[in-house]
Amino acid sequence: MIVELRELSLDDGMDVLEMIREIGPGEGGFVNSGHDIQYEDFAEYLQGHANMALGTGIDLSRLVPQTMYWLLVDGAPVGIGKVRDYLNDHLKKIGGHIGYTIRPSERGKGYGNLILKELLKKAKEKGIEAALLTCGEGNVRSRKVIEHNGGELDGITEGECRYWIHLT
Helix, strand or coil: CCEEEEECCCCCCHHHHHHHHHHCCCCCCCCCCCCCCCHHHHHHHHHHHHHHHHCCCCCCCCCCCEEEEEEEECCEEEEEEEEECCCCHHHHHCCECEEEEECHHHCCCCHHHHHHHHHHHHHHHCCCCEEEEEEECCCHHHHHHHHHCCCEEEEEECCEEEEEEECC
16 A cells, blocks of 8 residues: 655646545535535636645635645545644634545545644644644544544543644
8 A cells, every 4th residue: 555645736636626526515623615616616726725835815814824735545535634834813722733534435444544644744844843633522533543643632622622742
């Protein structure tokens, strides 16, 4: 099995678009804004996320720069990950530094652990010393993935778990 975490590229094709569509609008706190995108709008979608990684063209009073990645297994896209450069007040409560999801047809195969492990490496490369991850209290699968990757529960507020993973 060949595993690769690849940063979003303006050259991404139909295989990535099909994964994005399969994931749907998102769940468990992960937002997938491209779930209903048409092929003719895909290049614009990719450009928007490339700009977001640079912090250009976004409302920095609401959003923070974030880089999007695809988890590829044997060359096929199976998951989406996001690493945020820093946190604003909202992300300190819900969202954190890292978000990820696995396409429904590939769940239950351990890819959640793989993508988080790889995203933590990217967070460390960005200079993040401790990554905050959040998930719903009832989201047992996500909690297990976070804990498997060294997550320490900091607390639960209004049904939202806050985990810290130290990267130093």
